[in-house]
Amino acid sequence: MSILEVRKLTKQFGGLTALADISFQVKEGEIHGLIGPNGAGKSTLFKNIAGFYTPTKGEIIYQGKKIAGKPPHVIAKMGIVRTFQETTLFQEMTVFENVLVGCFAKSRINLFSSILGLDKQLQKIAREKVLEVLEFIGLSNRKNQLASELPLGSQRALAISIALASEPKLMLMDEPFAGMNMEETKHMMDLTRKVQESGITIVLVEHDMKAVMGLCHFLTVLNFGHLLAEGTPEEIRHNEQVIEAYLGGAK
Amino acid sequence: MELILQSIINGLIQGGFFALFAVGLVLIFGVMGVVNFAHGELVMVGAYTVWLLHAQNGIPFIPVILIAIILVTVIGLLMERFLFRPTCNDPLAGLICSIGILFILQVLATVVGGDGPSKQVPPPYQGTLILFDFLRVPYQRVFSFFVSAAGLGTLWYFLTRTKLGWALRAVALDREASALQGININRISMIAIGVGGALAGLAGALMAPLTNINPHMGHNVIITAFIVTIVGGVGSLSGAVIAAVIYALFHTFITVYFGGVIATICGLLLMVVVLIIKPTGIMGVRVSE
Amino acid sequence: MKIIIRLLKIIAVIIFLAGLIVLPHYLKFHYQDLLIFLTVNVLVVASYRIVTLTGEWSLIHAVMMGVGAYTAALLFKNFNLAIWFTLPLAGGMAGLIAALLSFPLFRMTQFYFLIGSFAAGEAIRLTWMQFIVPFGGSGGLSGIEPPMIGSIDFMDPIPYYYLALGVVSACLFILYRIEKSRIGLTLHAVHWKAPLAQSVGVDTWRYRALAFIIGSFFVGIAGALKIHYLGTITPNQFGIGFMVFILIWVIVGGYNTIFGPVIGVVVLTIFDESVRGFGELRPAIYGGVLIISILFLPLGLESIYTKFLTLCGIGGNSSDGPPP
Numbered sequence: 001m002s003i004l005e006v007r008k009l010t011k012q013f014g015g016l017t018a019l020a021d022i023s024f025q026v027k028e029g030e031i032h033g034l035i036g037p038n039g040a041g042k043s044t045l046f047k048n049i050a051g052f053y054t055p056t057k058g059e060i061i062y063q064g065k066k067i068a069g070k071p072p073h074v075i076a077k078m079g080i081v082r083t084f085q086e087t088t089l090f091q092e093m094t095v096f097e098n099v100l101v102g103c104f105a106k107s108r109i110n111l112f113s114s115i116l117g118l119d120k121q122l123q124k125i126a127r128e129k130v131l132e133v134l135e136f137i138g139l140s141n142r143k144n145q146l147a148s149e150l151p152l153g154s155q156r157a158l159a160i161s162i163a164l165a166s167e168p169k170l171m172l173m174d175e176p177f178a179g180m181n182m183e184e185t186k187h188m189m190d191l192t193r194k195v196q197e198s199g200i201t202i203v204l205v206e207h208d209m210k211a212v213m214g215l216c217h218f219l220t221v222l223n224f225g226h227l228l229a230e231g232t233p234e235e236i237r238h239n240e241q242v243i244e245a246y247l248g249g250a251k
Numbered sequence: 252m253e254l255i256l257q258s259i260i261n262g263l264i265q266g267g268f269f270a271l272f273a274v275g276l277v278l279i280f281g282v283m284g285v286v287n288f289a290h291g292e293l294v295m296v297g298a299y300t301v302w303l304l305h306a307q308n309g310i311p312f313i314p315v316i317l318i319a320i321i322l323v324t325v326i327g328l329l330m331e332r333f334l335f336r337p338t339c340n341d342p343l344a345g346l347i348c349s350i351g352i353l354f355i356l357q358v359l360a361t362v363v364g365g366d367g368p369s370k371q372v373p374p375p376y377q378g379t380l381i382l383f384d385f386l387r388v389p390y391q392r393v394f395s396f397f398v399s400a401a402g403l404g405t406l407w408y409f410l411t412r413t414k415l416g417w418a419l420r421a422v423a424l425d426r427e428a429s430a431l432q433g434i435n436i437n438r439i440s441m442i443a444i445g446v447g448g449a450l451a452g453l454a455g456a457l458m459a460p461l462t463n464i465n466p467h468m469g470h471n472v473i474i475t476a477f478i479v480t481i482v483g484g485v486g487s488l489s490g491a492v493i494a495a496v497i498y499a500l501f502h503t504f505i506t507v508y509f510g511g512v513i514a515t516i517c518g519l520l521l522m523v524v525v526l527i528i529k530p531t532g533i534m535g536v537r538v539s540e
Numbered sequence: 541m542k543i544i545i546r547l548l549k550i551i552a553v554i555i556f557l558a559g560l561i562v563l564p565h566y567l568k569f570h571y572q573d574l575l576i577f578l579t580v581n582v583l584v585v586a587s588y589r590i591v592t593l594t595g596e597w598s599l600i601h602a603v604m605m606g607v608g609a610y611t612a613a614l615l616f617k618n619f620n621l622a623i624w625f626t627l628p629l630a631g632g633m634a635g636l637i638a639a640l641l642s643f644p645l646f647r648m649t650q651f652y653f654l655i656g657s658f659a660a661g662e663a664i665r666l667t668w669m670q671f672i673v674p675f676g677g678s679g680g681l682s683g684i685e686p687p688m689i690g691s692i693d694f695m696d697p698i699p700y701y702y703l704a705l706g707v708v709s710a711c712l713f714i715l716y717r718i719e720k721s722r723i724g725l726t727l728h729a730v731h732w733k734a735p736l737a738q739s740v741g742v743d744t745w746r747y748r749a750l751a752f753i754i755g756s757f758f759v760g761i762a763g764a765l766k767i768h769y770l771g772t773i774t775p776n777q778f779g780i781g782f783m784v785f786i787l788i789w790v791i792v793g794g795y796n797t798i799f800g801p802v803i804g805v806v807v808l809t810i811f812d813e814s815v816r817g818f819g820e821l822r823p824a825i826y827g828g829v830l831i832i833s834i835l836f837l838p839l840g841l842e843s844i845y846t847k848f849l850t851l852c853g854i855g856g857n858s859s860d861g862p863p864p
Contacts, residue, residue, distance in 0.1 A: 050739060076741035084739070090732045101729040104722045105741040109750060114721035115714055123722070166740040286651065337835055342651075343597060344834050347791055350784050351834075354827030361820050470780065474662060477655050485651065512670045519663040526656045527644045 003028040003170055003201050004049070004080075009058035009068075011044055018044045022058070022227050024220045026170070031192065031202045033216035033233075035209075037245060040222040042205045043085065046172050049203075050082040051075040062170070077106050079169035083159045083176065091148040095139055095158055098147050099130045102165030129165060136198075137161045137191065153184040157191060170201045177208040189215055213237065221245070253385040258503050264392050266499030267399030271454035272472055273479035273491045274406065275447030281423030281486045282443035285335050285345035290476060291469025292356040293323050293448055297455020298464045299360050302370050305459075312375035316398075319456040320449045326356075327448025331441050339440075353469070360466035369463035395457040402453050403492060406446065410488065419443060423486060474515065475502075478522045560705060564698050571813075572697035576704050578809050580766045583708045585789045585801035586715050587758035592795055593719070594748045595731035596653050599783055600641070601759055603661035606668070606778030607634040608760025609767040613684045614674055616768075623687045623694075627707065627764050634760025635753050637664075642749035658780070668775040680774030684767055700769050707765060711758050716798060718754065727751055788826065792833045794840020803841050 002025040011019040019041045026032045034042050047053040049060055051072040060068040067075055090098050103126040113119045134140045137157050142150065147158060156176055163171055176192065177185050189211055196202050206212045212219070213233045221228040221236060223245045229236060236242055272294050279287045300319035304310045330352060338344035364370060374391035381387050410416035422429045422439045430436050462468070475498070483494030498518060505514035564572050588601050608630035615621040615629060641660055648656045668675040675681070686694035694700045718724055729737045730747050738744050767773050793804020808829075815825050837843065 052735070052738075071743075072735075072738040073741050073743040076739055081741075082739045084736065088733055088736045090729050090736070092732055093728065097725060100722075101725060101737065101742070102740045104726055105737065107722070109723060109746065111718070111723065111750075111754075114723050115717045117717070117721075119722070126722075162736070162740060280651075286654065334831065334835075341838070344838065346654075347787065347834050348831050350787065351827035351831035353784075354823040354830075358821055358824035358827075366820065477658065481652075481655055481659075510670075512666050516663050516666045516670065519659040519666070522659045523644055523656060523663070526648055526652055526659075 001028045002026060003063060004203070005061040006045075006049070007059040007061065009045070009048060009060065010056045011041075011048055011053060012056045017225055019048070019055075019225045022222070022225075024227065024230060026201060026203055027218065028201055029196070029199065030217040031196050031204060031215050033212045033219040034203060034205045034222065035207075035212055035219060035236075036222035036228065039224070041225040042222055043174060044225075045222070046082060046174055046203075046205060049075075050080060050172055073105075076166065076168075079167075080172065081163040081166055081168035081170075082172035083163055083174060085174040085178070089147040089155060089158055089162070092146065094144050094146055095134070095150070095161075096130055096143040098158055099133055099161050099165045100126060102133075102162040103129050105166050133161050133164050136194075137164070152179065153187060156180075156188060160191065160195065164195065164200075168200060170203065171195065173202060173204045173206075175206055176204070177206055177211050185211055254507065256386050258507050259500065260386070260388055261392075262500035262503035263496065264396045264499075265503060266496035267396050267403070268454050268458055269475055269479050269499050270403055270492045270495035271399050271450045271457075273476045273483070273495050274403070274488055275450040276476045277480055277483075277486065277488055277491045278419075278423070278443050279447045280480075281488075282419065282426075283331075283335055283339065283345070283440050284342045284426070285349065286342070287330075287349045287444075287447070288346060288473065289330070289349040289352040289356060289469075290447070290451060291472035292353050292360075293326065293451035293469075294455040294458070294472045295360060295464075295466065295469040296326065296356060297323050297452040298372075298459040298462070298468065299364060299455075300452075301456050301459035302372050302464050303363060305375065306370070306372040316453065316456040320452040323452030323455070324445050324448040327444040327451075328441055331444040335444070336437065336440065357466045357469070364464075364466070369465040369468075372460045372464065374460040391460050395461065398457055399454070402450060406450070406488075409446070415442065419446075471515075474519075478518045481522045482525050561702075564701050569697065572701065574809070574813065576697060576701050576769055577766065578806065579701065579704045579708050580762050581789070581805050581809070582802050583711050583762040583765070584759055584786060585793070585805045586712055586798060587755045587762065588786055588790055589755075589795060589798060589801050590715055590718065590727075590751050590758075591755035592790070593724070593727040593731060594744075594751045595734075596649065596748060596752075597787075598645075598752065599654055599658035599780070600661035600664075601755065601786055602778045602780070602783035603664050604634045604638060604756040605759045605763035605766075605782075606665065606773075606775070607637050607756075608763030609773050609778070610668065610675065610681075610763075611760070612764035613681050613767055613773045616684050617681060618674070623703075623764070623768050626768070627761050630764035631757040631761040634763070635757035638753045638756035639749070642752050646745050646748045646752070661783075662780075665775050665778060675775075676773075678775060680772060680777075682772040684771050684773065686768045694768075704765055704769070707761065711761060712798075715754075715758065719798060723747075723750070788830050792830065792837075792840060794842035796839065797842060799845075800840050800842035803845075807841060 004026040006025075007023050009019055009022045010017065022045065034045065036042055044053065048055050048068070051067070051070050051074065054069040058068065059066055062078060062080060065078070067078065067080075090101060093101070107122065110119065131140070134143055137160060139154060139157055139161060142154060147155065150158060160176075173192070177188055180188060185208065192202065192204070192215055204212065204216060216233055218231070219233055219236045220230050221239075221242050228245055229239045229242050231239065272290060276287060276290050279285060279290070297319040300322055301312070301315050304318060305312055305315045330349070334348040334352070335345050338348060374389065376390040376394050379387045379389050380393050410420060418429070418434050419439055419442060421432075422434060422436060426436065429439075479491055479494045479498050482498060483490030483492070501521070502514045502518055505517050564575055567575060584601070584605060591598050591601065611630040611633040612623075612626035615626045621629070645653060645656050645660065669678045671677065686700055692699050694703060726737070726742055727747055730742065730744050734744050789805040789808055790801040791804070792808060793802065794800030811829070812822070812826070815822055818825060833840070
């Protein structure tokens with residue numbers, strides 16, 4: 001069963017084609033890797049799926065609905081949440097408040113109940129949810145610290161917590177291992193697996209081959225905006241074209 | 252018909268002034284990321300210089316123009332060194348500082364010129380150029396037009412034909428990348444505000460014999476500069492020049508038929524419409540996400 | 541220790557409130573006037589803060605105050621409506637105009653928004669200048685009277701001060717509640733990282749517009765409150781000059797918490813009075829203070845208080861989201 005399907009997606013900037021005719025499917029419940037040399041168009045593809053870009057041509061189908069061109073918050077409300085390449089957090093807020101934003105993100109704006117304090121029930125549920133998420137991710141002991149004070153590994157974990165709090169069905173993770181050391185990477189891999197086991201489908205853009213090969217059930221390889229290969233990690237490892245693309249890029 | 256031709260000529264002359272100060276604003280914003288709210292006051296200082304030295308003390312017009320340019324350039328450089336450079340990480344702080352300067356310069360003008368009614372400078376060049384029976388342009392306006400055109404021409408040459416000009420445009424396009432390439436940002440910022448200040452001083456000096464001079468004349472200048480900048484495209488110098496001419500014609504015609512306030516309202520609405528339809532302006536490019 | 545501090549705080553608040561109530565009785569007429577305008581200006585800066593919460597600095601706030609003021613003036617002159625009705629209607633009108641303007645304005649951000657809001661505001665203000673009917677042109681309107689209830693004449697500064705104090709306190713309380721609610725939290729989030737907020741489902745456009753509408757609503761009330769006391773209204777009262785003063789109050793006071801702008805307006809009003817003797821030099825002194833405070837006190841006057849608390853070891857979190 002595929003949760004996400006990209007059909008003949010093309011994205012052009014001016015005369016430059018960043019993505020050409022990309023098609024692939026993501027199976028529900030899997031960790032799906034999206035790899036390729038620098039400038040292959042992975043991040044652009046992510047931004048198209050999450051609604052930050054509008055595709056020039058093609059369709060993106062999520063749970064049977066066309067989503068291409070919808071604004072980011074609408075796509076997020078449908079259950080697709082992305083995390084960012086850089087550590088993007090609400091730096092000036094505490095860990096708890098960061099996750100709380102994720103909880104409230106989808107709830108309707110009700111000015112009067114907010115002023116009069118009639119949303120106590122909602123508040124209580126949200127606070128419990130935050131504690132639950134922090135417990136799940138393992139950040140409970142840091143909940144009152146400012147986000148900017150956290151070490152890199154915890155910041156990435158917090159980014160995932162914010163995403164989790166908004167109850168996604170599909171999570172787009174943009175280079176979650178970038179800049180991490182061995183130990184942090186291992187911890188992050190465990191966390192990613194834990195998220196997947198809780199029933200959330202994950203699409204992962206990553207450079208760290210070891211992490212990708214260890215985590216992903218299925219891989220899509222891009223090169224210069226074109227689809228190069230698809231398959232299980234085992235198949236990709238032995239794919240001549242892929243090896244050439246990577247070696248060619250290294251020259 | 253006569254009215255239309257006359258308005259076109261007047262519009263073109265106005266366009267020259269508009270271009271002079273709008274280009275300076277664009278240059279300063281492009282290179283330093285600061286909205287210089289005191290830009291209108293720089294023009295005002297230029298005009299006051301002419302009033303004080305030429306009209307009051309009889310120093311010849313041409314040297315006074317040079318003095319005005321130098322004076323305003325120096326004010327600009329001081330602003331860069333002591334206000335914009337220390338606050339370069341926070342564009343809002345730069346803007347607020349420029350508002351502080353705006354107040355100080357206005358008060359300075361009041362102190363120098365007194366509070367009374369607006370000042371007039373008698374045109375140094377008397378007489379009228381008669382093109383046709385029905386089309387007459389005072390020599391003062393002819394002079395202003397050619398000097399502003401020459402000023403803009405020099406700027407164009409500087410920006411496109413000299414190494415320093417290239418560096419300036421590179422910084423305006425991408426500050427960080429330019430710094431990485433070894434361009435000295437502080438030096439370029441000083442040049443940008445120096446050039447912007449010189450153009451503002453020139454505009455003020457040239458406008459002096461043709462307009463009412465008072466401490467608050469900068470207000471209309473900055474509104475015009477904003478409109479021209481937005482319509483032309485933030486960061487686009489050629490856009491600013493084209494927009495200056497278009498807007499000057501637009502403003503002159505509406506003023507002739509409906510009055511000055513309506514003309515300014517229409518200009519502001521035009522600007523809002525441009526912001527909605529094409530926020531990058533007629534010549535602008537989207538800089539980055 | 542904690543209980544003592546809490547008690548001290550409560551006592552301080554009570555003394556402060558009592559002071560506000562008895563204050564006008566010990567002031568000369570001129571200062572009573574000033575006190576009323578100061579009270580109104582507190583609402584102006586507090587409502588401006590809610591607009592800046594999303595990180596957008598608008599230059600239309602002064603004009604929005606004018607929208608409220610003109611609404612009140614026109615309602616009073618044409619329909620003889622009392623202040624009890626003109627206040628909420630003034631706020632409503634400002635909120636409505638803000639709602640309409642948010643469609644074009646919030647397609648822009650940062651620099652574009654700043655300039656766009658300035659342009660929209662000037663266009664509104666010039667419209668007041670251009671049309672003698674009904675706005676009275678650049679001469680404005682006069683003869684807007686404060687109400688009378690029984691024998692209490694609100695033309696007197698003291699009763700009007702109590703009226704203004706009551707209205708402003710109520711508005712401040714509501715603004716405070718909004719900021720501490722989940723809406724306030726989300727507004728902060730939109731400020732710090734709009735793309736991140738979007739990516740988890742926050743409609744940033746809606747929140748920006750909401751903050752703008754709320755801010756305009758309350759500044760509209762402030763405008764009506766001012767104009768009923770002043771009695772005359774002109775377009776120039778709401779020009780870029782006044783807008784600049786709002787910016788100065790907020791920036792010199794600091795805008796990290798709701799107290800910063802309020803401190804700013806109070807301190808600078810007192811300062812302004814104390815340099816009254818300098819006459820026409822006053823704006824320059826203001827300009828100088830502005831530059832000095834930006835260069836040497838970038839977080840505003842409130843940061844002195846925060847530093848003082850930290851020094852005393854009472855410290856506490858300087859972030860201003862709702863308490864967990």
